[in-house]
Amino acid sequence: MQRKTWCDGADFSPDSLGVRREAPPKGVQDSAAPEASADASARAAAGASMELDELDRGVVHVLQIHPRAPWTLVGEVLGVNPVTAARRWHRLEEAGLAWVTAYPRLSNSRIVVTGVVEIDTEPGVAEDVAMAFAQDPSVANIKLTAGGRDLVTAVQARSLDELGRLSTQLFQRTPGVRATRTHVSTGVPTEGSRWRLRSLDEAQTARVEAAVPPSVLPAPATESRWDDLDTRLLELLGTDGRMSLADLSAATDTSLTTVRRRLQSLLAARLSLRCDLARPLSGWPLSAVYFASVPGQYVEETSQVLSGVREVRSCAITTGPHNLVIDVWLRDLHDVHAFEAHLSRRLPRLTISDRSVVLRTVKHMGRLLDRDGRCVGVVPLRHPQAPSHPTVENVTASTSPGN
DSSP: OOOOBOOOSGGGOSSOTTTOSOOOOTTOOOTTSHHHHHHHHHHHHHTOOOOOOHHHHHHHHHHHHOTTOOHHHHHHHHTSOHHHHHHHHHHHHHTTSEEEEEEEOTTOTTTOEEEEEEEEEOTTOHHHHHHHHHTOTTEEEEEEEESSOSEEEEEEESSHHHHHHHHHHHHHTSTTEEEEEEEEEEEEEEOGGGOOOSOSOHHHHHHHHHHSOGGGSOOOOOOOOOOHHHHHHHHHHHHOTTOOHHHHHHHHTOOHHHHHHHHHHHHHHTEEEEEEEOGGGTTOOEEEEEEEEOOGGGHHHHHHHHHTBTTEEEEEEESSSOSEEEEEEESSTHHHHHHHHHHHHHOTTOEEEEEEEEEEEEEETTEEEOTTSOEEEEOOOOOTTOSSOOOGGGOEEOOSTTO
């Protein structure tokens, strides 16, 4: 797997790899102190502070590499008791600051067809439209943006025909939608599951990577259809990607052996897991979307370069007037144009036709987010081949404060 790297332009390399390892925010106390730990727990439980210490970040980084890592491994890598590691994670999860989720593998169109949809709304109703779309499980991501569109969404379906039908039905029945433009994704060279904090050193990273079971490494997609058990496991893991095998077995009324075998099969070919962190805590508080083009013969080469750039959160190859839609995380507003200039220098064949700053992410891979980027609920993504289409009754509220 290609590692994310820092942009090498002058505007994007103020912190060398050896200097900046996502240090804790200024003012955060040593996590070893009992009183500091208690204070941090109280803050997270109350949702009153958006801060992580180094141990929190280490736990998240481990789970970004190995989302279902056992706590014994997490504790060993971080040099803490497994109970302490688990407690830290549960505190972050309950506060909506970090979570593990499952979703259909995006890299193969035989599994899911994705459309990137730009939406123009009537004045003053963009947020209302976003909230209405958020209840639909076929809509994976929703961003409120400033620029040439009011919303950017991602819609998932089983085929091009169903993508067109879903998009039409979804947008026609929602008051306030003025116009839409759909870009069909023909490939996803990189997506958010590959983004990493830099809290672990090389030895720690290697230790976690070595523990990743072969079943969760990339494998050729199969043509197998999804049955009721597959669909239910996706729904459960979409809500809690670290749900234990015992709990999965009880929730599906299936034997532990069957659940273990089926989960291994799904993760090998059809499901992806990812650990996400509320963006303001990542050190990259600003998000932007670039609509770009490159001559067809250079699409693959360009997308691979983009996949290795740390600021690039995801990149989709699309049809239409733009053949690349690039989601990036940046440090401040100045970087919106500075990063664009850097890409132009590094990739002279790339033309960025338009860009939008993300004002707020409303939904992220099925997770409902508040204005601070915290998870406050989930609409589990169902595979498009699922026997039944979920309804808004599947929305699961988070237990975090401020919900």
